[in-house]
Amino acid sequence: MPLAGTADAVVAELEQERTEEDLAAVRKRLAEGEEAIGVRMGTLFAIARRHTSLPLPEVERLLALPAYEPRLAAVCVLDFKARRRRTGAYERGTLARTYLGHHHRITTWDMVDRAAPRVIGLWLVGRDKQILRDLAASPDPLRRRTAMTAPLGFLDTPDVEAGYEVADLLAADRNPLVHKPVGIFLKHAGVRDEDRLVAFLDENVALMPRPAVRLAVEKLPPDLRSRYVRPA
Template sequence: MTAQDVVDALWDNRSEAELTNIRKRLKPEEESFGVRMRILFDTAKAHVNLPLADVRTLLGHPAYEPRMAAFCILDFKARARKISRDERQALYDCYMDNHDRITTWDMVDRSAPRVVGGYLAGGDPAPLMELAKSPNPLRRRTAMTAPLYFVHSGSDTDVATGFEIATMLVADPDPLVCKPVGIFLKHAGERDRALLHRFLADHASSMPRVALRMAIEKLSAEERGQILR
């Protein structure tokens, strides 16, 4: 099982129709095969045992699909029931060392919660703080997306860290960042409704509208009305 096996499998499933769809969210100069997401996910899952050295090779590929498959493989590896701390660190290091290979929001969303959040849960949040300060919106997206892991599998301290990151990014106007802020708040509010209400009391007026609407999505109609008025 090698990186080339993954590339070949993706290439064999290319589609001109899908290429047209994918090109809409890529930069003009970015290469793409044109592979449906379901096929890409299935290919990644079939290669979950790919050595990390080969995952890194995929991350160096110029086309979108091999890199997206690599981030999916990292995610599938991080889902393993019996995964050691050292193995989590290896996945985290692979992600962070290759962050510059992330060119689309879905690469972050697919892997950041389990790969980055799964490693940092219960530990030092400093890496997330540094990502949140980055001028690169995709790094800021990682900072806000990784804490989704904390909501369901982290401690109360981890969840508080997620709210701290949200505070840092609450007024970020970039859609790549403000939407993840809203998504985190929506889910974190299910874990701690009181903390969400305190956050909104302090920051609702400074949030981009799209983030605010996402954040209050799971509140009652009455609560939403009070916040939006």
Template sequence: MADLTASTFVDRLRAAPRGAGGPVPSADEGEPRLGLAMGTIFNLAKEYLDLPLGEIEVLLDTPVYEARVGALSIMDKKARRRRTGAEERRGLYELYLRRMDRIDDWGLVDLGAQYVVGGYLQDKPRDVLYRLARSSNLWERRTAIWATMFFVRQGDTDDMYAIAELLVDDPEHFVQTVVGGMLRTAGDHDGDLLRAFLDRHAATMPRTALRYSIEHLDRPERDHYLSLAKGGGSQPRSSGSSRLP
């Protein structure tokens, strides 16, 4: 593509057909929205994988929600791409952390944290995740636990469990869902570690996180851990969905 700029990306967003479902909800309800389907934005992002980091930051600053979705989608796809070099991966990681003021809802965090943050930290110290887990900003805490998905999918669950220990009593629904979802995924790799965690925390952890975490256990075990629970910060979710809002 001849003109890889944030401006042309936004122009193409504005010209795209509107989706019936509309965009993922944003934390900032006053932000302008174009009403595009997420697939439309993701497909456009594929055409902009060579967009420079500076232009991605311009997209993040654009006062249109779908532009921010596009920025995170481009970052995610760049981070997944094998030919992306070490310096560019570092730049993506640093951009994500520097501009978390613009990564302020669950959909944006989930687009970028796993590969942009977790993927970069695969062979590096992971202290930053513990700092984020202790943040007063709920999206930074969600980033900390969601980034560990990259490690967990490779069977490395140590950091996930350590961060889950820090966040197990988190009062925010959007953190509880990821804590529970990550515990569930880690349990698929080693059920005994999950049971040990639940033995320590099931009686007191928020019920939302608990219900997510036990979803893949057998019914008698699910009933056992639910019987230990004394309630939590959020209402239980529908048992039929495994989406992580």
């Protein structure tokens, strides 16, 4: 058996949970030709949680593998590490640099959504946000998704305004990988400050794809929602 605390141990556990039914379901979410093992998501998350203490070089080994599940497990481990209360500033920076340095191995939207708010967002609280502006300017929609998903980590902090700045940069983005997280950020930020959301929509709604608008106004009162979208 592979040694505990290694990438090989994580892969062995994933392979033990493989089923043909789950493989068929996973392949529906992946690009054609992308390798997969075939593991149910809840099972994968449980395996990753058990390996929260996995050393970062072993996390990097998982990210280098071709199959989808080991790479998703790797970003889940980064997320679980970032959630720990005892995680200090230095470690947060190391986690963030691991994520960003291996972004080319992040090939699906769920990898971004799983890790970006806590691994990138929490790290950036109180820090310069240039990395988000750089990601927002990337031709890669998954990097732009990271730029817009990371600010979910700002929602309970004064840094939330930086999320609006990224949303302003990406408001007109037509790619669903990007405009959906724009709407999701705005929806949750609007719960914190409805007036700020309304001001953003008044300025940007004409540029935004309709799905992003519908998501953004989801938690607004009906009279305000109807100002931006027609009732069903």
